Amino acid sequence: MGGSVSCCISPRESPKNHRIELELEECPFTAEDVSEDTGTYLQHISDRELPDELAHEANPSDHPRATTLFLNKSQTDVREKRKSNYMNNVSPGLVMRKYSSCSTIFLDDSTVSQPNLKNTIKCVALAIYYHIKNRDSSRTLDIFDEKKHPLSRQKVADDYFAVNPEHKLIYRFIRTLFSSAQLTAECAIVTLVYLERLLTYAELDICPSNWKRLVLGAILLASKVWDDQAVWNVDYCQILKDIAVEDMNEMERHFLELLQFNINVPGSVYAKYYFDLRSLADDNNFGFLLEPLSNKRAQKLEAISRLCEDRYKNLSKTCLRKSLSADNLGAVKSTKAILS
Known part of the structure; x- marks a missing residue:
């Protein structure tokens, strides 16, 4: 043809x-x-790494599509609460819940880039509470055992491994560390990511005997990775006055080894944990405080959004910046100073 x-x-x-x-x-x-x-025969590299990739997707602390562990742990209690409310004819939602309309928009002051500190710590403490309450077993290591490595001089109870801590106790412990070290709410979310990554990598469980040291180790690492001005281990020894810095250093080394030194937290994973924490708060009826969207709050949100956009643009310009040759040295101009 x-x-x-x-x-x-x-x-x-x-x-x-x-x-x-x-x-x-x-x-x-x-x-x-x-x-x-x-x-x-030509085997592609993706074919050789397929089993690892599938395991990677199953880990919520590494892959954004996998459901967080704490949200799965909480579903048992959530279903029981809904069933109890249905049997007792109790409304599952808040009585004072507010809904947006065409004329009024209700928003809280928490965003992904700047979460509310108090509410975020409450949600993280609640996630840890469900990890302890609905744990499958009590797998742990001696380095995280509070009996063998106490955090205070107070005598540890004989039944310390059998009594589950209340949500308020976990919240006060985390709030004390964050308030004394002046940590941010983003650090609390990264702390939860490191905790669930440790549980997956090392096949451990958060139980009454190790939850304090596990949380402390995650906060130690998250504060150094996330915050620009990291808090040193000796600074935490001033908060927890009865613990030695050598013990803190050893616990941090074990934590990093169990994490396989994987301290990277992608933005997609961070955002997933943030929104799952909000879902956890809604399921337990202590959602974030809603207020009408005023002009002042709208301008504040717009300024935060513009700041994030400027940071992204500056980062892109930095990556694409080219070095000057010797021929263009005369064209370099001095930067104008801004006096405030």
């Missing part, structure tokens, strides 16, 4: 495809492992 290959020839009768079929009969690999161009 004017082409180099006649349209009447079957594709299976092509010498090239016939050669590939003969090699497939002799080769133990599948057809996907054979290159159509060379006819030889």
Whole structure:
């Protein structure tokens, strides 16, 4: 028909495809492992790493599509509460819940970039509470055992490993550390990410005997990774006056080794944990305080959004910046100073 290959020839009768079929009969690999161009076995790197990739997606602290562990742990109690409310004819929602309308928009002061500190710590403490209450077992290590490595001089109770702490106790412990070290709400979210990553990597459980030291180790690491001005271990010894800095250093080393030194937290994973914490707050009926959106609050939100955009633009310019050659040195201008 004017082409180099006649349209009447079957594709299976092509010498090239016939050669590939003969090699497939002799080769133990599948057809996907054979290159159509060379006819030889060529395994792609993604095929070799497929099992690791599947395990990676199953870990919520590494992959944004996997559901967080604490949200799964809380669903048992949430279902029981909803069933109890249904049987007792109790409204599951808040009596004073507010809804947006065409004329009024209700928003809280918490965003992904700047979460509310108090509410975030409450949600993180609640997530840890559900981890302890609905744990599958009590797998732990001696380095995190509070009996063997106490955080204070007070005597540890004999049944310390069997009594689950209340949500208020966990909240006060975390709030004391964040208030004394002046940590941010973003650091609390990263702390929860490191905790769930440790549980997955090291196959441990948060239980009454180790929750304080696990939380302390996660806060130590999160404050150094997230905050520009990190708090040193000796500074935490001033908050927890009865713990030695050598013990703090050893616990941090074990924490990093169990994390396999994976301290990276992608933005997608951070955002997933933030919104799952908000869902946890709604399920437990202590949602964030809603207020009408005024002009002042709208301008504040717009300023925060503009600041994030400027940071992204500056980062892009920095990555694309080119060095000057010797011919253009005379064209360099001095930067104007801004006096405030």
